[in-house]
Amino acid sequence: MSSNDQGATRRRRGSEQVTLKQVAQAAGVSAITASRALNTPERVNETTRARVLDAVETLGYVPNLVAGSLASARSRFIAVIVPSLANAVFIEVIRGLQETFEARGYQILLGNTDYDLDREYQLVRTFLGWSCSALVTAGLRHNQACHTLLANWDKPIVEVMELGEALDINVGLDHLDAGRCMARHLRSRHYQEIVYVGARMSQDYRAEMRYAGHREILAEDGLDAPLIELDQLGSLEAGATGLDNVLAAYPRAEAIHFANDDLAAGALLHARRRGLAVPGDIAIAGFNGLPLGQHITPRLTTIQSPRDAMGRLAAREVLRKLDGEPGALQQHDVGFSLLQGEST
Amino acid sequence: MSSNDQGATRRRRGSEQVTLKQVAQAAGVSAITASRALNTPERVNETTRARVLDAVETLGYVPNLVAGSLASARSRFIAVIVPSLANAVFIEVIRGLQETFEARGYQILLGNTDYDLDREYQLVRTFLGWSCSALVTAGLRHNQACHTLLANWDKPIVEVMELGEALDINVGLDHLDAGRCMARHLRSRHYQEIVYVGARMSQDYRAEMRYAGHREILAEDGLDAPLIELDQLGSLEAGATGLDNVLAAYPRAEAIHFANDDLAAGALLHARRRGLAVPGDIAIAGFNGLPLGQHITPRLTTIQSPRDAMGRLAAREVLRKLDGEPGALQQHDVGFSLLQGEST
DNA sequence: TAGACATATGTTAGCGCTAACATGTTGGCG
């Protein structure tokens, strides 16, 4: 008589949660068999499986995924990090990711950096702590700590939106070249005084790259490439302000190259309100190829980027890696195309 | 001599993860003290905490949140379930939620039902399995199993978008009344032949409720309320189609009440392309108050709903509950207002 | 008929962390 009746098992919380053990007991099998019946059904006899599923139904069992993840050291989470939810572009990429991943039983874990790389690092730390199966982030730039952390992580990482030196998989397009493409188009229309307008460009370095491409082409012809930066997020409203600012600062401007379609469309609609002819008085171009631009009159000249395709492609590459299939290319250029409207 | 050298601890995986134990050892404290230093710093001596943080830094420790959640039976997840990511309305609600929750260290777990209640049930099961701290879902309708599951769940639940009989917290507006409001407006303009146009309305029952309100008002005046349903998701494109369909089916139509602004704006822009005067030839009204509608000419008459406010309010109420503050009202009517443009 | 092999299930030992309780240590007070 000694270490026998140690006392009642102290229940930590109320915890009336139905556990796998109870399901197993009800089905007359061991816990591991119940686990297999739910997770790897092909490894369990059909009748056994039916009994387990029955018990699940009867008891109203909801698997504790936290426990499962801890035991197996993996979750079915995909971390997705974007700089903003206010921008339709990221929404469409997220949608592409979401469609593909949810169909395969993965959950999206969404983080928003607000264009702050330190915030990105925090999010990455948190997400790694959740044993995510993969991580998708917008852009190639990270702070030092974040870079180190990711470089030592052994699961698939996708950097989307732009191309360059990537950690793992890279899906995007060449923004420098996109900027050049539009600038060439504007030059081909013989515009000389061309102003570039961006919103919060110090944060949005992809817009900066497009501007760099734009400037490069104008420089080839010995032209200046004046820049106007708006201190607000891209929106129709901001585009209207942008137009006003350009006309005030550069009265002789013939064309405006906007960093994105929200701005361009806002300017275009505002031009009409002001009684300005587009492109007669001022030509307007954008970037992204949002539907809006193609529904207004005149249709917006812009650059079409395959955004949801980018998401889907990123997701497909991740799934391929997770399935252990031979990884194809690591870098995928999704390209872009000039969408010529009547606004230039 | 017996149960002594049980043998080497078999390492399950490669698992070179730095653990809290290692951090504790490096800092010369016990694991629980290290845990407290990170999670409840006020309960640990300042110098001890500094030593722990030092060790965290040195070793590159990333907390395993899965383990933490299992041990504490709670995660810092907020489940958010929406029927679609293609609709700007839900994006704005998500943004409101996200802003508020991320600032308080909660992560959004995003699910998309695609307007399928069975899919919603699956998502809810998954999310409960992650020990979410709260759940936010769009709408009051759930299937039986989902309702039961949620009704027995003991954490905050918010149903957003519409008002009615809710499980817990309810934040939204009265869609029936919104439909009435717009119909009254159109009647006040003396339109008689008014067609309602929706997209996939069998799925979007909030649009159906608005239609019901619309029909009610017209019936008061003894008028018919013809309905056209589009078999595609709401978009500018669909709105253009909607306009064409109305004109084909009801050549004498004077006004169109669209289920949302995407449709209405698409129709308005298309009307101009077809050379129709708005509202001279046909009046157009929408619902939502998206920025786009206020930037086109003529400005769209619509109903303004406070979408991101809805998200923020929902989040605030959840936080209040989680903080154990006395819950105020359970039901919050965020209201709406008629935004009169020149399109009617 | 031994053996090699596949199928179906069970036993054991953690995954990394934190709740609950226990203990030590200080300072203030009557």
Place this chain on the structure above:
DNA sequence: CGCCAACATGTTAGCGCTAACATATGTCTA
């Protein structure tokens, strides 16, 4: 000076699940 509270830290025992290693049982081959 002894007592009690308030702080600071430690010990123990899981949280609910699954990986890894058994252990049956049947099935086919030489």
